[in-house]
Amino acid sequence: MKTPLAILLVVAILIESEGFADTQQPARIFRIGVLVSPSASFIAFRLGTFRQRLRELGYVEGKNIAVEYRYAEGRLDRLPGLAAELVGLKVDVIVTVGPANRAAMKATSTIPIITTGSSDPVGDGLVSSLARPGGNITGLSLRFPELDGKRLELLREAFPKLARVAFLWGSGGERGNPALRDVETLAKDLRLRLISLEVRTLDDFESAFALAQRESAQALIASPDPRINIRQRQILDFAAKNRLPAIYGTSEFVVAGGLMSYAPNYPDLYRRAADFVDKIFKGAKPADIPFEQPTKLELVINLRTAKQIGASISPQVLTWADKVIE
Secondary structure, eight states: OOOOHHHHHHHHHHHHHHHHHHHOOOOOOEEEEEEESSOHHHHHHHHHHHHHHHHHTTOOBTTTEEEEEEEOTTOGGGHHHHHHHHHHTTOSEEEEOTTHHHHHHHHOSSSOEEEEEESOTTTTTSOSOSSSOOSSEEEEEOOOTTHHHHHHHHHHHHSTTOOEEEEEEEOOOTTOOHHHHHHHHHHHHTTOEEEEEEESSTTSHHHHHHHHHHTTOOEEEEOOOHHHHHTHHHHHHHHHHTTOOEEESSHHHHHTTOSEEEEEOHHHHHHHHHHHHHHHHTTOOGGGSOOBOOOOEEEEEEHHHHHHTTOOOOHHHHHHOSEEEO
């Protein structure tokens, strides 16, 4: 009995289809390592914008990407070990910020590193050039050397009668303390007394606050630093209890109840970092991807906090605000 031709064709197609299916490779899952200095709670919104942008670019956790998070919780000495963990996991790219940049670079010279913010990549020795980084790191440069000085000027403009300002800053960087020197110079020009509140570890805040009280500080500047960010609630409570007008280095402080901030839009930087990750996954090499520099700084003011501490902000400064919380 002859087998009908139609049946033979169907069988042939099924056999060929089965063989083709056997040769199909599962979709690749890219592994992203995230290495950051602050706590998960402090940086949650920024990382949320990072994940959202990845989804817009077609990357979904559990489908074609896996993300490994490592948080130093403000303890910078933990960064080298956390970086080594990510390298051991053989991630395809590491996303970092601040002090985590150097820890990641010391842990690997081959895995691409995307920084969401380096104050001075060339000056810090991370790359030889912003236009052509030449190594395994690229991303966003935050080259604003006089930003703390600008915060001091804004405080003075907002409260013209200020005479004594406390400057809370994290020390221990490899390049000394340029931020402190810049603010000290400007304070002399403005005829303000600057009270230096240096913190090296998370245990230094109580003594720093005690110094501010002994020196009768009338206002506070909090420079952006992982140790300062991790103590956000403690700093905000200190400023509120002592009715100190304060300006911060990230808008998260103002959203949480601080008075003012003057800074780049950090969540937006994390969105842009996702674009760098996409380029790496599509075959680009970090050595050939130029660093980007944000051009806009934002002044955010919380009028609710101003009312709570009895502070009257200069109308002129209010007109400069990019965002006002009422």
